Amino acid sequence: MPDDDRMPDQPDNPDGNDNDKPHDGEFDGVTRLFIRTHPADDGSVPLAPGLAFWTSPDVVIVKPGGAVGGEAVPLQVNQVRVTVTNGGGIPAVDAYVDAFVADPSTLITPATATFIGGGLVTVQAYLQASIDLPWTPQAGDSGHRCIIARVSLIFPPDTYTDPTTFDVVGDRHVAQRNIQVLEIPAGKAMTFRFQMGESADGRHMARLRVLERTREMDARELARAGGCVGGLPALLPLDGLGVRTLTAREALGRPSLAGAVTPAFGVTRRPEEVPKEVEVRADLARGKQPRLGAVTFRVSPDDEPGRLHSVDVVQLDEATGEPVGGLTFIVRVV
Numbered sequence: 001m002p003d004d005d006r007m008p009d010q011p012d013n014p015d016g017n018d019n020d021k022p023h024d025g026e027f028d029g030v031t032r033l034f035i036r037t038h039p040a041d042d043g044s045v046p047l048a049p050g051l052a053f054w055t056s057p058d059v060v061i062v063k064p065g066g067a068v069g070g071e072a073v074p075l076q077v078n079q080v081r082v083t084v085t086n087g088g089g090i091p092a093v094d095a096y097v098d099a100f101v102a103d104p105s106t107l108i109t110p111a112t113a114t115f116i117g118g119g120l121v122t123v124q125a126y127l128q129a130s131i132d133l134p135w136t137p138q139a140g141d142s143g144h145r146c147i148i149a150r151v152s153l154i155f156p157p158d159t160y161t162d163p164t165t166f167d168v169v170g171d172r173h174v175a176q177r178n179i180q181v182l183e184i185p186a187g188k189a190m191t192f193r194f195q196m197g198e199s200a201d202g203r204h205m206a207r208l209r210v211l212e213r214t215r216e217m218d219a220r221e222l223a224r225a226g227g228c229v230g231g232l233p234a235l236l237p238l239d240g241l242g243v244r245t246l247t248a249r250e251a252l253g254r255p256s257l258a259g260a261v262t263p264a265f266g267v268t269r270r271p272e273e274v275p276k277e278v279e280v281r282a283d284l285a286r287g288k289q290p291r292l293g294a295v296t297f298r299v300s301p302d303d304e305p306g307r308l309h310s311v312d313v314v315q316l317d318e319a320t321g322e323p324v325g326g327l328t329f330i331v332r333v334v
Contacts, residue, residue, distance in 0.1 A: 096153070146176065150174050205281065234309045244294055
C-alpha cells in the first residue's frame, strides 16, 4: 500500500514554466510528479546548479527484515523503496514507477542498467507516497549498486521526456541514488574502481574530478542515506586523494606495460605511491582508453574511529565543463 506523507516545501513553479503556475484563487488542476534526486531538490526544472544529483533521499534499499541500507542482500528478496511527490492540486492515480540497477558508474543510461521492476502508486494532491519494488539480486550483484527510479502518469500526462536517457538534472520524473559507505581502518589506503559512460550526445571526451566535501553535515546526512548509523564528520582530510583512468591491461587485472604504479582493488601495499591528481582527462570512445576509473586515497593514521569523510567523483563534459554524472562514497574510519 502507498505510504502518504507530507510534501516538502515547494516553489511556486515546480515545472519551471510560468504558464503552469496557478494564479491566486485559481484551481490548480494539474499533477506535478517528481522524485527528489538530492535532499534539496524541490521539483524545479532544471535542478539547481551545484547539487550532487546522484544522492536521492527518495530511492532506498530495504533489506530482508526491514532494515534500510546502502547495499542489498544477494539471493534474497530486498525492496527498492521509491517515494514520489505530487506538487499539483489533483491526485495522480496509478502513476507508474520503475527502477533500474547498474554497476558503480559516474554516468548511467537505460542501455547500461538492468531493469528491476515497476508498479503503480496513487499520490494525493500536495502529498507524497511510497512504493516498494521487490528485487532479488544475484550473487554477482553483491556490494554497492547504483539505483535509478522514474515516475510517469498517462492521464493527465505527467511523465519523463526521453525514455532513452536518465536525465536526472533536466527531468523531475527521474532520480538517482549512487552512494556507498566504505569502512576503512586508520592508516590504510584503498582504491575504489568505477565505470564511466558517454553522454547522451555521444561526446567521447570528459574530465574526472574527485574532491572531499568539507561541509560538516554532508557526511552525516549521506552516511545515513547509505545505511550507516552514527559517526561524526572527520577533522582530518584524506591523504593523497586522486583519480585516474585505467589502461586496458589494468582493466583486465594485468600489470601496466608503462610501468606506472597500479594500486590493487582494495587495500594497497604501498600507500606512499597513491597518485596526487585531483582531475584527469578521459577518452571514453570504444576501442580506445577503457571506461574504467579509479579513486585512491589513504586514511590518516591519526584519524579517529567513527569519523566520516564524504568524497564526490564527478564526470564533467569536456566542452562545457558542466557535470554530467557522478557518484559519492562515504569513508567511515573503523
